[in-house]
Amino acid sequence: MTAVGEVRVSSAWLRLREPADAAARSTVLARTAAVSVGRAAVTVVHDLGCGSGSMGRWLAPQLPGAQHWVLHDRDPDLLRVAATHGPGSGADGAAVSVEGRQGDLTRLGPADLAGASLVTASALLDMLTADEAERFVRSCVAAHCPVLVTLSVTGRVRLSPADPLDAMFGAAFNDHQRRTDGGRTLLGPLAVHAAVLLFRALGSRVEVRASPWRLGADHGPLLAEWLSGWVGAACEQRPELGAVGAAYLARRRAELAQGRLAVTVHHLDLLALPAGGGK
DSSP states (O other): OOOBTTBOOOHHHHHHHHHHHHHHSOHHHHHHHHHHHOOOSSEEEEEETOTTTHHHHHHGGGSOSOEEEEEEESOHHHHHHHHHTOOOBOTTSOBEEEEEEEOOGGGOOGGGGTTOSEEEEESOGGGSBHHHHHHHHHHHHHHTSOEEEEEEEEEEEEEESOOTTHHHHHHHHHHHHTOEETTEEBOGGGHHHHHHHHHHHTTOEEEEEEOOEEEOGGGHHHHHHHHHHHHHHHHHHOGGGHHHHHHHHHHHHHHHHTTOOEEEEEEEEEEEEOTTOOO
16 A cells, blocks of 8 residues: 555555565465456456555466456556556466556545456555545445455564563554544554454455564565664654654664564454355
């Protein structure tokens, strides 16, 4: 996910995190989604908040048959990247085509997903408000097809070696994820659980799997960028942490440079299947 409301991320960050995302996502849910979609002349996949297209590059090779990916994002530059570097082929070598649709996902409606065989999204839910998440779920349910949503943050982060200040920065970061910004109060780590409850309330069968990032010495650039963003967001939320935050970040960067720092960032993937089967 990249652009919702006023939230933006860079293509450089998306490129940096793509291998970790691919390693973390649940292949079990992907296989279940592939079976649930079945085999059609063309499988139409709507990728909501596609960003630079990493979800398509990961999932399309796991789906059989010809596919058409409809890429939704607010950012036209990221849409161009996603369309230019789309998935090459399906699991059996069948062709995959793409189209981009620029728009605000907070205004998503059932008509936007008409004809979908599968709906996907990645790292999206935590950037929505409660009303937007409900609109998202209701629109997906109305499409009456499988919905695979990956890499929703849970608010749980574990750093090793442990530091006495880890919990304080983690709590401040989670508060930042739930901040009110431009009149929008984000769900942050609460979003995935709210979505699961709503999908179930609307009759969908929901499966959930853990999809943690496990970052260590071999993820140096990604871990460095994540660490700076994590501490920076915590200090933005609680400015009084600024002085101690600088020292904490320096200690953690030193551990990273020594190859000693490891971080687990917990996420959940969910697959919602329509009642009575899909299309």
